Amino acid sequence: MNNDEDAVSGNSKEDSKEKKHPLLEGLVDAQALRTMSRSDLTALAAEIRDVLCNLLATRTAHFASNLGVIELCIALHCEFDFQKDHLIWDTGHQVYPHKLVTGRYHEFPSIRTRGGLMGYPNPSESVYDLFMTGHAGASISTAVGLRSGDLLTGHSDRRTVAVIGDGAFPSGMVFEALNNAGELEDDLTIILNDNKMSICPRVGAVATYLDRLRSNPYYTGLKTEVVRLLEHVPMFGDPTERLLAQMKEGVKAGLLGGMLFEELNIRYVGPIDGHDIPLLRKYMAMVREMKGPVLLHVVTEKGHGYKPAAEDPVFFHTPPAFRVEQAEDAATPSSGCPPFTLHARNAIAKKMAEDDRVTIITAAMCQGNKLEPIREQFPDRFFDVGICESHAVAFAAGQCKMGLRPIVDIYSTFLQRSYDQIFQEVTLQDLPVVFMLDRAGLTGPDGPTHHGLFDIGYLRVFPNIVIMAPGYASEVERMLDAALAYDHPVAIRYPKASALELDRNIEPVEIGKSxxxxxxxxxxxxxxxxxxxxxxxxxxxxxxxxxxxxxxxxxxxxxxxxxxxxxxxxxxxxxxxxxxxxxxxxxxxxxxxxxxxxxxxxxxxxxxxxxxxxxxxxxxxxxxxxxxxxxxxxxxxxxxxxxxxxxxx
Ligand SMILES: Cc1ncc(C[n+]2csc(CCOP(=O)(O)OP(=O)(O)O)c2C)c(N)n1
Ligand SMILES: CC(=O)[C@@H](O)[C@H](O)COP(=O)(O)O
Ligand SMILES: [Mg+2]
The missing domain is CATH 3.40.50.920 (Rossmann fold)
Structure with missing residues (x-):
C-alpha cells in the first residue's frame, strides 16, 4: 500500500458519476470476500480507507487505529466465516473496517451519532458483533469462554479468534486469560496487532519484549528466507509437524522468538507484516488449522495509508473533524470555556510543583487527561502504568504507605476495573489516594461503555472515602487542595464538558460543606x-x-x-x-x-x-x-x- 495521502481517492466529477465505492456498496455481508481476487481485495482496502477519511471530514471518530487494521480485517474475513466462527475485537474502537465489510456500509455515515451506528461492536446491529465492548483487555477471556462453550455444546467445528492490540495486551486480564488458555489447550487464535502504540506510545516491559520480537532478524532481514521456508511446508499437512519444521529451522538459525508465549503453552507465530493481504491470508490459514491456543504476531502501522495519521498517531487516535481542525482539541466543548480536564491538569501540575510528595498515575490516558506537560515537567513523579487500572490503584496504595500523595487520574468508567483495589488496598486501609475522576457523566459519542454514570454509587458504599464534584472552574483547584490536605481517600468527579466560569470568592473548600x-x-x-x-x-x-x-x-x-x-x-x-x-x-x-x-x-x-x-x-x-x-x-x-x-x- 502506498503510504501517502494520494492513497485516498479524490472527488473528481468523473468519479461522482460512478459508484463511489463499488465493492463496498455491493457487500451485504462478508461472504463475498472469501472469493474475491487479490486485486479486488486491494481495491477494497482502498475503498475502506477512502470511507474512513471522508468520515473524518465530518466528525470526531477513532481514526488511526482503524486505518491500521484494514488489511488485517480483510484477511480475517477471507479466511474465516464469522457468521459461524467467533471474532472478538479487543476494546472495539478499531471495528470500523469490520462494520464496512459486514453489510453496514450504507449506514456508516451515521456512526457515533444519536440513533446511528455505534462506534464499537454492537450485537443489535449485526450477527458479526458478539459483545458490546469499549473497555480494553477482555477479548482473550471471552474468546476462551466461547471456545469452551462451543466444545461443551457440540460446536467444535467453529473457530474462535481474538484480535488484541499491543496497548491492551499488558492488561492483567490478558495474562489471566493466557494462563487459562495454556492449561485448557483448546483451539484458539489470538492475533496480536502490534503497532507500537497505545493511544500514546505504549509503555512497560511487555512493550519492550514486543520490540525485541520485532527487531528479531526473523522479522527484519531474514523474514523472506523464513517465508520461503514456509512455502515448502504443505498447507494441509499435519499442522503440528509443520509448526515443528518451522520452529526447527527457526531455532537452527537462532531466529525464533516468542518464548514467553511458548512457555505458557501458547504457540507463537510471527511477527508478520500486517499490511500484506496475501501473506496475512497464508498465515491465517495456517494458524486456523493448528491445534491448541496460537498467537499470531502481526505488525501494523497505526494510521497506515494516510500520511498525517501515520506520522502523528496520537493526535489521530480520535482527531477533531477536519472542518473544526482549528478547535483546541476534541475535549474542548463548543461553549469555548476550557474543559474541567484542563483545570484538573493545571491544578495537579501546581500541586506537584508545590509538594514533591505528590505523584500522578495514569492508566494509559495521558493524552485524554491532557497530562503531557506534566509528563515532561515531572518525569520522576509521572507514572503511566499502561491499560492496567487495577494495578494503578494498588500501586497508588503502595506509594501512600511510603508517605507519598498519589493522584490517580482516571476516567470514571475505567476505574470500574479497579473495584476490589479501591475496596481492599485503599478504603480498607484508609489510605489518602486522590482519584481525579474524569469523564464522570455522559461522555457523548462513545456511548454506554464510556459514560461515567456509576461512580458515586460504586464508591459511596465504602467507608472512609469522600466524594466531591466541582460545579465551576475555580473549584477544581480548591477541591484538590482540600483532598490533598485530607488524610483519607478522596474522589473528585467531573465530566467531559466545559467548566462553568463563576466569579466566586476564593474560600477554601471545607470537607462536607455545600x-x-x-x-x-x-x-x-x-x-x-x-x-x-x-x-x-x-x-x-x-x-x-x-x-x-x-x-x-x-x-x-x-x-x-x-x-x-x-x-x-x-x-x-x-x-x-x-x-x-x-x-x-x-x-x-x-x-x-x-x-x-x-x-x-x-x-x-x-x-x-x-x-x-x-x-x-x-x-x-x-x-x-x-x-x-x-x-x-x-x-x-x-x-x-x-x-x-x-x-x-
Ligand atoms: C479498560 C480501558 N482502559 C483504557 C481505555 C482507553 N483506550 C482505548 S484504546 C486505548 C489504546 C489501545 O491500544 P491498542 O490496544 O494497542 O490499540 P490501537 O489503538 O493501537 O490499535 C486505550 C488506552 C479503554 N478503552 N479501556
Ligand atoms: C477507545 C477509547 O476508549 C478511547 O479512545 C476513548 O474513546 C477516548 O475518549 P475521549 O475522546 O473522551 O478521550
Ligand atoms: Mg496498538
Whole structure:
C-alpha cells in the first residue's frame, strides 16, 4: 500500500458519476470476500480507507487505529466465516473496517451519532458483533469462554479468534486469560496487532519484549528466507509437524522468538507484516488449522495509508473533524470555556510543583487527561502504568504507605476495573489516594461503555472515602487542595464538558460543606457538580415566575446535613440534579440522610439518569433526553410548585 495521502481517492466529477465505492456498496455481508481476487481485495482496502477519511471530514471518530487494521480485517474475513466462527475485537474502537465489510456500509455515515451506528461492536446491529465492548483487555477471556462453550455444546467445528492490540495486551486480564488458555489447550487464535502504540506510545516491559520480537532478524532481514521456508511446508499437512519444521529451522538459525508465549503453552507465530493481504491470508490459514491456543504476531502501522495519521498517531487516535481542525482539541466543548480536564491538569501540575510528595498515575490516558506537560515537567513523579487500572490503584496504595500523595487520574468508567483495589488496598486501609475522576457523566459519542454514570454509587458504599464534584472552574483547584490536605481517600468527579466560569470568592473548600449560590423562597435546586450550570440557567429562566434558590452541593459523601435540613425545612420543593444514575447517586444519598433524620421527603424530587444503559449521542442532546437540561429542570420546578399538572411518569 502506498503510504501517502494520494492513497485516498479524490472527488473528481468523473468519479461522482460512478459508484463511489463499488465493492463496498455491493457487500451485504462478508461472504463475498472469501472469493474475491487479490486485486479486488486491494481495491477494497482502498475503498475502506477512502470511507474512513471522508468520515473524518465530518466528525470526531477513532481514526488511526482503524486505518491500521484494514488489511488485517480483510484477511480475517477471507479466511474465516464469522457468521459461524467467533471474532472478538479487543476494546472495539478499531471495528470500523469490520462494520464496512459486514453489510453496514450504507449506514456508516451515521456512526457515533444519536440513533446511528455505534462506534464499537454492537450485537443489535449485526450477527458479526458478539459483545458490546469499549473497555480494553477482555477479548482473550471471552474468546476462551466461547471456545469452551462451543466444545461443551457440540460446536467444535467453529473457530474462535481474538484480535488484541499491543496497548491492551499488558492488561492483567490478558495474562489471566493466557494462563487459562495454556492449561485448557483448546483451539484458539489470538492475533496480536502490534503497532507500537497505545493511544500514546505504549509503555512497560511487555512493550519492550514486543520490540525485541520485532527487531528479531526473523522479522527484519531474514523474514523472506523464513517465508520461503514456509512455502515448502504443505498447507494441509499435519499442522503440528509443520509448526515443528518451522520452529526447527527457526531455532537452527537462532531466529525464533516468542518464548514467553511458548512457555505458557501458547504457540507463537510471527511477527508478520500486517499490511500484506496475501501473506496475512497464508498465515491465517495456517494458524486456523493448528491445534491448541496460537498467537499470531502481526505488525501494523497505526494510521497506515494516510500520511498525517501515520506520522502523528496520537493526535489521530480520535482527531477533531477536519472542518473544526482549528478547535483546541476534541475535549474542548463548543461553549469555548476550557474543559474541567484542563483545570484538573493545571491544578495537579501546581500541586506537584508545590509538594514533591505528590505523584500522578495514569492508566494509559495521558493524552485524554491532557497530562503531557506534566509528563515532561515531572518525569520522576509521572507514572503511566499502561491499560492496567487495577494495578494503578494498588500501586497508588503502595506509594501512600511510603508517605507519598498519589493522584490517580482516571476516567470514571475505567476505574470500574479497579473495584476490589479501591475496596481492599485503599478504603480498607484508609489510605489518602486522590482519584481525579474524569469523564464522570455522559461522555457523548462513545456511548454506554464510556459514560461515567456509576461512580458515586460504586464508591459511596465504602467507608472512609469522600466524594466531591466541582460545579465551576475555580473549584477544581480548591477541591484538590482540600483532598490533598485530607488524610483519607478522596474522589473528585467531573465530566467531559466545559467548566462553568463563576466569579466566586476564593474560600477554601471545607470537607462536607455545600455552598449556596443563589437565594430563593419558592423552592431549592440542589446541583451536584456539573449540573450547577443547568440549575443556574433554570433559575434564571424561572425568574419573575418562581424565586428559586440554587445550592452547589459539592459533597455526595459526607453529605452536608445542615443543607439537607435547611432545604427541606423551608417547606418548599427541593429538586436534586446530578449527571449520574439515580440509583445510588447524590439524590439517593440526600433522601437516605433525610429519611434517617425523620425529615419529610414528600417534596423532594431527584433528577438523575434512568436505570438503563444510555446510548451514544451528543452530550447536550442526551442530557435533555434525560430531563437534565435547563428547560427540563424548569418544567420540573413549575410542576413541583404546582404551577402545572404533574408529569405522568
Ligand atoms: C479498560 C480501558 N482502559 C483504557 C481505555 C482507553 N483506550 C482505548 S484504546 C486505548 C489504546 C489501545 O491500544 P491498542 O490496544 O494497542 O490499540 P490501537 O489503538 O493501537 O490499535 C486505550 C488506552 C479503554 N478503552 N479501556
Ligand atoms: C477507545 C477509547 O476508549 C478511547 O479512545 C476513548 O474513546 C477516548 O475518549 P475521549 O475522546 O473522551 O478521550
Ligand atoms: Mg496498538
Amino acid at each position: 455552598e449556596r449560590i443563589r437565594e430563593g423562597i419558592d423552592g431549592t435546586i440542589i446541583a451536584f457538580g456539573s449540573m450547577l450550570d443547568q440549575a443556574l440557567a433554570a433559575a434564571e429562566i424561572l425568574d419573575g415566575d418562581l424565586d428559586v434558590g440554587v445550592v452547589n452541593a459539592r459533597f455526595a459523601k459526607p453529605i452536608d446535613l445542615d443543607m439537607v435540613h435547611s432545604s427541606i425545612e423551608a417547606g418548599k420543593f427541593v429538586i436534586t440534579v446530578e449527571e449520574h444514575t439515580k440509583m445510588g447517586g447524590f439524590g439517593s444519598a440526600f433522601v437516605e440522610s433525610a429519611v434517617e433524620r425523620r425529615l419529610d421527603t414528600r417534596q423532594v424530587h431527584c433528577l438523575a439518569i434512568d436505570d438503563r444503559y444510555i446510548d451514544h449521542g451528543d452530550r447536550d442532546e442526551l442530557l435533555a433526553e434525560q430531563g437534565l437540561g435547563a428547560k427540563q429542570i424548569v418544567a420540573r420546578c413549575r410542576e413541583a410548585a404546582g404551577l402545572v399538572a404533574s408529569y405522568s411518569t
